[in-house]
């Protein structure tokens with residue numbers, strides 16, 4: 001049993017992580033400023049409402065709890081917003097993470113799992129993206145995450161802080177027991193938008209671009225179940241607690257689905273139509289992003305449990321239906 005600090009533990013991926021750490025018997029403390037999370041999402045975990053860039057608060061937390069490690073989810077995540085307002089991305093995702101890392105060093109906490117993203121790669125130059133793929137982010141969001149990956153390599157050399165950066169492809173789905181799920185405000189992600197459109201609580205979904213060089217002309221993404229992501233973090237922690245060195249892993253199912261295929265899946269699962277209109281391409285969207293997650297499988301022993309798109313959509317649908325009744 002480890003004592004762990006989870007920043008952003010009230011957010012979408014963070015809340016699934018907290019549930020999974022607790023199931024695994026760990027003692028979890030959440031730090032979240034509720035800028036995009038929900039207080040009730042961290043379940044029964046001790047939750048401190050505050051800013052991950054607040055050094056005095058971090059010092060107090062680190063003095064109060066003898067943490068064995070940190071899982072750092074708290075960050076801004078909207079690609080478009082990062083293009084319009086880069087300063088808040090560099091301040092929140094880079095500067096505040098540096099404050100967290102300095103506090104960890106000061107208080108002798110030497111293990112970190114960091115939420116990175118497929119956006120570090122930019123326009124892919126081969127069909128499957130492994131860890132050796134060049135990193136040329138197209139937007140400040142991806143750049144901010146890549147900067148921290150670099151900082152983490154430097155911090156291992158300088159301070160012995162060991163970390164695993166996990167580059168998520170398209171996180172989707174919800175806890176199979178229906179207790180937690182995706183809840184962004186505003187929502188920009190395809191799966192929840194399509195489900196809410198099927199429910200009739202949103203107008204027709206805009207398909208951003210039908211002229212991509214893909215089979216049906218819509219963008220292809222690699223949808224990975226949020227609980228499979230949580231599993232990978234548990235394995236990354238084990239890896240680090242075994243004393244292994246800093247590493248980066250791509251996390252995706254390895255299968256690509258087009259926007260149209262996602263809409264088809266939503267129609268199959270819900271039994272309802274998803275009205276849509278064709279819209280121009282969204283700025284910064286690569287045609288195809290699909291992971292080669294071979295390294296996470298070989299090194300961490302990661303085995304995604306819910307690689308099937310309809311299963312991911314089914315879990316997200318159960319959650320959306322429950323939310324509608326809340």
Ligand code: UFG
Pocket residue numbers: 077078079117118119168169170171188189190191193205206207208209219220221259282285289
């Ligand atoms: N899409 C639509 N209509 C919508 C919303 C999305 O057609 O209303 C399309 C997008 O253009 C894209 C696909 O659906 O082709 C998926 O879009 P999302 O917004 O759900 O996800 P992204 O692929 O843009 O981004 C996600 C994460 C980012 C991360 C990126 C890395 O949200 O944080 O994956 O691959 F950087």
